[in-house]
Amino acid sequence: MVTFQELIQLQQLQQKRLLEIKDYL
Incomplete structure (x- = not known):
């Protein structure tokens, strides 16, 4: 099972990753 902390991480x-992709665009 996945813990709540792992989900947040x-x-x-x-x-x-989304921020990095936006920076590339």
């Missing part, structure tokens, strides 16, 4: 990673 995953969301943060996805947000960072």
Whole structure:
């Protein structure tokens, strides 16, 4: 099972990737 903390970490990673992609565009 995935813990709540892990879910938050995953969301943060996805947000960072989105920001990085926006920077490239």
